[in-house]
Amino acid sequence: MSPDTQLPDADYVLLGSRIALGLDGGFAVAVPARLRLLEAAGAREPLMLSVDGQSPEAHAAQRQAFVDGGYVPDASRVRNLFDELVADPSWLSAAGQPGGPTPGVAYRTVQDAAGRAVAELPVFENDPEWHLRDANVVVHTPDGDRVLRGFRGLYIAWLDSIAEARRAAAGDPDRVFVVVCESRQIGEALVGWDDPRVRIVHTVHNSHLPAPHDDPAAPVTGLWERWLRTLDAYDAVVWPTAAQRDEVAERFGDPGTFHVVPNTIELGPEPSADVARDPHRVVMLNRLAPQKRIDLAVRAWPAVVAAVPDAHLDIYGDGPLRDELRALIDEFGVSASVTLHGATSERDAAFDRSSVFLTSTAFEGQGLSIAEALARGLPVVSTDARYGPREAVGDAGVLVAPGDVDALAAALIGLLQDDGRRAELSRHARAAAAAFTPEAVRPALVAALRAAVQHPSRRAG
DSSP: OOGGGGGOOOEEEEEESOOTTTSTTTTHHHHHHHHHHHHHHOOOOEEEEEEEOOHHHHHHHHHHHHHHHTTSSHHHGGEEEHHHHOOTTHHHHSSHHHHHTTTEEEEEEEOOTTOOOOEEEOOOOOOOGGGGOEEEEEEEEEEEEEEEEEHOOOOOOHHHHHHHHHHHHOOOTTEEEEEEEHHHHHHHHTTTOEEEEEEEEEEEEEEOOOSSOOOOTSSHHHHHHHHHTTTGGGGGEEOOHHHHHHHHHHOOOSSSOEEEEOOOOOSOOOOOOOOOOTTTTTEEOOOSGGGOOOHHHHHHHHHHHHHHOOOEEEEOOOOTHHHHHHHHHTTTTTTTTEEEOOOOOOOHHHTTSSSSSEEEOOSSOOOOOHHHHHTTOOOOEOOSSSSSSSHHTTEEEEEOTTHHHHHHHHHHHHHHHHHHHHHHHHHHHHHHTOOOHHHHHHHHHHHHHHHHSOOOOSSSS
């Protein structure tokens, strides 16, 4: 393996608030893909960690779903803080100090399978900064109650126990432990971790811009505003697109740690030449969520079927807007040519029946479904949303201004009525998708992690 594709010798974990297939959209696909990429680059049994407080049974089902879907090699690679807290809290005994609950703070009790109280967690209702509060987390041990400084103390104690176990197994007490934070709340909570053997790398999965998500100078508030204040604390920051990296660097500064590492897809075999595509069938594949603005596609569709009477729009995916979209389809009188199919496990078959992939998204982090459609040879019509579509589509599709229903309809009509143009775009599709394969992306990920490991921690000292 060449140095460009070989990770430095260290231990690597990915850490998210929650990583659950079917609940977290493309995020839940991108994170295990990064796990596989780490292993392919030489990481020794990298782990995918979460800190959400669902039941052990729910986590077991999620782990099995990752294994069954081929996302992780085995269930032992997927671990959860609260599962391990309930199963064996001994790792916390040495981490805390004697103490008790913080006065005036509400608590909830965490119990083990036998109903014994294991810990008391502070509760902050409707507080977006709950993860940064310093109210004691109380752990019940045989030697008395121990306390940790808020959830950040709990997270660090857990990660520290994993790191020490890895160091003991390697026989190296100074072995570097790399935590790739996949959630901003996690990153914010860890910026005080000053162990010089630890490196914190932070990834980005979505646009930082407020609605309508198209003004790079718009005031940034809330979680994004707080997280951007912590940029200097990370040993590397990984952006999925060059456009977002550049706009953030111009506005907030690059501390010399910014890297562009797209999320990956499997290119798969080239579609068979005898695939029976419907020349007037358009397909969408996304969550039925406000971000995706599927309503724009529905609003554009009457003009499309007026120009191309046998056109059909297949919408795959599920989410909170399903009923609202069904009502909109009925309102616009296009129920005969627009179908809400729900989630599908036959993504490639849906792509292969179609001749155009459509996304009318308002904003993205990257937009993996575009690359997945390109891999099946589909030309793309997409809004030119920040961030992702422009860098993915290249010369294999058509971009229109975000929110422009008329332009969306015109782009679709133009492609559906022009077999030659569709064929031309299709010829470029696989090459565009190839930029997002693990083999293409691995050198950029290795470079980002090597830079983090080979420089001293930005928090130590």
